[in-house]
Amino acid sequence: METNETPQGKKPHRKFGARFAKQIVKEIEEGLPRKEAMRMHGMSYKSLELWMSQYGSPEYQAGKRRTYSPTQKRSILRAVESEMTLKEVQIAYGLKSTSLIRGWLREIKKKNADISSHNPPSMKQKAPQVPQSDEVRALQKALAEAELKNKALETLIDVAEETLKINIRKKPGARQSSK
Numbered sequence: 559m560e561t562n563e564t565p566q567g568k569k570p571h572r573k574f575g576a577r578f579a580k581q582i583v584k585e586i587e588e589g590l591p592r593k594e595a596m597r598m599h600g601m602s603y604k605s606l607e608l609w610m611s612q613y614g615s616p617e618y619q620a621g622k623r624r625t626y627s628p629t630q631k632r633s634i635l636r637a638v639e640s641e642m643t644l645k646e647v648q649i650a651y652g653l654k655s656t657s658l659i660r661g662w663l664r665e666i667k668k669k670n671a672d673i674s675s676h677n678p679p680s681m682k683q684k685a686p687q688v689p690q691s692d693e694v695r696a697l698q699k700a701l702a703e704a705e706l707k708n709k710a711l712e713t714l715i716d717v718a719e720e721t722l723k724i725n726i727r728k729k730p731g732a733r734q735s736s737k
Contacts, residue, residue, distance in 0.1 A: 574601065579609040586610065587618050631662055633716045636709055638663065 644656040
């Protein structure tokens with residue numbers, strides 16, 4: 559008697575049809591655990607995730623936890639830095655609650671605290687206050703405007719990278735070819 563198994567006891571790779579995939583998705587939406595479906599039908603986790611995203615009902619898709627790319631997180635956090643309230647950012651980016659943003663802010667503060675704790679004490683001291691002349695005030699204003707422009711351009715690049723699905727920024731350490 560010939561079996562359909564390999565010497566290691568694993569089933570050989572097989573291709574599943576769309577009708578079969580839709581049936582599995584329906585069973586999972588009705589309550590079948592994913593691990594059980596994968597075990598019963600010998601499929602991979604990646605295949606099941608792909609089917610759920612392709613054939614899942616709108617109700618299932620709406621209930622699914624949304625994930626955010628680093629680019630999206632940066633854009634959202636920049637919006638908070640630009641004097642928007644958490645509620646305004648929540649509405650603008652279609653987030654379910656502000657607690658997600660608060661969590662990201664805590665992560666950033668913790669990372670910044672870790673980085674600043676490694677700085678030598680001499681760098682933490684502030685420069686003494688000196689009376690400001692008109693020229694210094696003008697330079698500070700120009701600096702503030704340049705920083706604002708830089709934030710706007712960074713946000714524009716983030717949005718472009720997200721919508722066009724391309725990397726615009728140069729990767730650190732990338733070699734340039736000379737022609």
